[in-house]
Amino acid sequence: MAEAERIIGTPDTPDDNGEQAAAGAPPGAGVSGAAGPQAPAQQQSGRARRIAVLFAVAAFAYALDLISKTLVVAKLEGHAPISLVGDLLELHATRNPGAAFGFGAAFTVIFTLIAAAVIVVIIRLARKLYSFPWAIALGLLLGGALGNLTDRIFRAPGVFQGEVVDFIAPKGFAVFNLADSAIVCGGILIVLLSFRGLDPDGTVHRD
Template sequence: MQTAPGASLSDAAPSPTRARRGLLAVLVLVAGGVYALDQVTKALAVDHLSSGRVVPLLGDVLQLRLIRNPGAAFSFATGMTWVLTLVAIAVVVVVVRSSRRIGSLPWALALGLLLGGALGNLTDRLLRQPGFGRGHVVDFIAYWHLFIGNVADVAIVAAAVLVMVLGARGTALDGTRTGGRRSHRG
């Protein structure tokens, strides 16, 4: 490998440690951005929407409608808020532990989306009424009268789709592809 005059081999490509730090920075920035956007939009929804009021954005397709959700998607597990709190904590722990092995940009984006979304809804479960660990999640984005969610939910779904695509492509968390070869793009 040839280098430019005055350049060393270490200038040619980032070290694995530097590359991993860059991927971790992407993960943290995405997670922080999702978390901040989720919390700001929930605060705006609580301040500007009243329960029962519908604000059409795209007719019946997309609306703003405030609810406080004690369960998961589609009102699943409404009486088990504390279990959902524990699941969210487990997701955060798994993402943080997994981040040490991250080796591709798409995985950094997926884990950042998942972490930011999980932390957004976990904050509601920990700090909102009716009490610690049992708080109701603020949902306000209504889709086709099918379900109502929030920015954290959008990020979690986007992360799930990205993880499925990465799995279908055979891209492992460390950036290797099925068959052991390394993928720099994911």
């Protein structure tokens, strides 16, 4: 967990907009004497807004996943698949003991522990977050991880061994759910932000 924080961790007191860091200046450099005393308050306010974005995105993704799975269990399980786009896309209720897209069905407990660890790391990183795009990406990861972890804990066959409800079934592809989609979208966004050199603290680095 400490290693994960080191990889994408951020300094505790970065400049709020990251412009000085992008130019190579240290955080707080170039701030006039009059504005200096206001800088910590502005930084704290900016960080609070980004933390709020992270948890709002996570709550939205989690709520959508929970509602969709509740409807699927109530209306679709035990029934024939519903065709959405011919035979290209169907709603097909199934239970998945493995990871996303049906991988690793024999390692349910391990995937449960991994999901829990991811959630803890993201929450700990939130206190160092100063970037709106990173807040959205981490929020998607957090909401998706929470969605599938809820299944692991509360669904049959038992605590930490529960099977995840999947229902989105594209032709020729594994069945998945909205939590999986949120995790994948968050991961893709993180990769794009990393390629652009944008760090979680809002600074931009050039390799």
